[in-house]
Amino acid sequence: MDGGTILKTSISSNIEANKKDYIRSRLIEFNLRHFPEELKGRYEELKLHLVDEDEDIIGGIVGEFCWNWLEIHYLFVEEEHRKSGYGQLLIREAEKMAIQKKCDFIKLDTLSFQALGFYVKEGYEVYGTIENAGGHTHYYLKKDIKNRA
Incomplete structure (x- = not known):
């Protein structure tokens, strides 16, 4: 193998959070080397949620601002x-944040059901x-938001 000798290999579906974070951070580090300087450091999580009067979560949106x-x-x-109207409220708040962060587009995916x-x-x-993604269609969607500020 190129790159040296591997002393021990282990493949597991039980990955600890810190190992998952390590793999993710190493990929982000690699990716950053290929992006323009002005986009570096523009990577953060999006976590929005809606709660009812009892503080129970009734909805939310999770994503990442990626460059x-x-x-x-x-x-x-x-x-x-x-x-x-809660889904609309969530997605429009996320879009507003993306515009404030000068994102050019938003992407997501959904299944036919x-x-x-x-x-x-x-x-x-x-x-x-x-x-035929589990018997359904898997859709990939994009919305351009560049210059909407």
């Missing part, structure tokens, strides 16, 4: 609170699909 874009990993609203119609209504465009 010049926002990547949304999860947007969820409890079933009994759907169709009440999830929220494709919602995202399209919010201005997201499908740029790719994978058929």
Whole structure:
């Protein structure tokens, strides 16, 4: 093998949080070497949540500001609170934050039984699909927000 001798290998699906963080941080470190100087240091998590009067979480959005874009990993609203505008409230707050951070676009993905119609209504465009993802279609969407400040 190139790069030296490997003394011991171990493959496990039980990865400790610190090892997962190590792998993630090393990839980010590698990626940073390939981005323009003005984008370095622009990497942070997005965590928004909605709570009811009892402080129970009824929805939230999780993602990452990655250099010049926002990547949304999860947007969820409890079933009994759907169709009440909470998803729209969350995504628009995330978009507002992305604009403030001078992101050029937002990207996310959804499955055919999830929220494709919602995202399209919010201005997201499908740029790719994978058929038969667990018997469903997996959609990849993007919304350009450059120069919206």
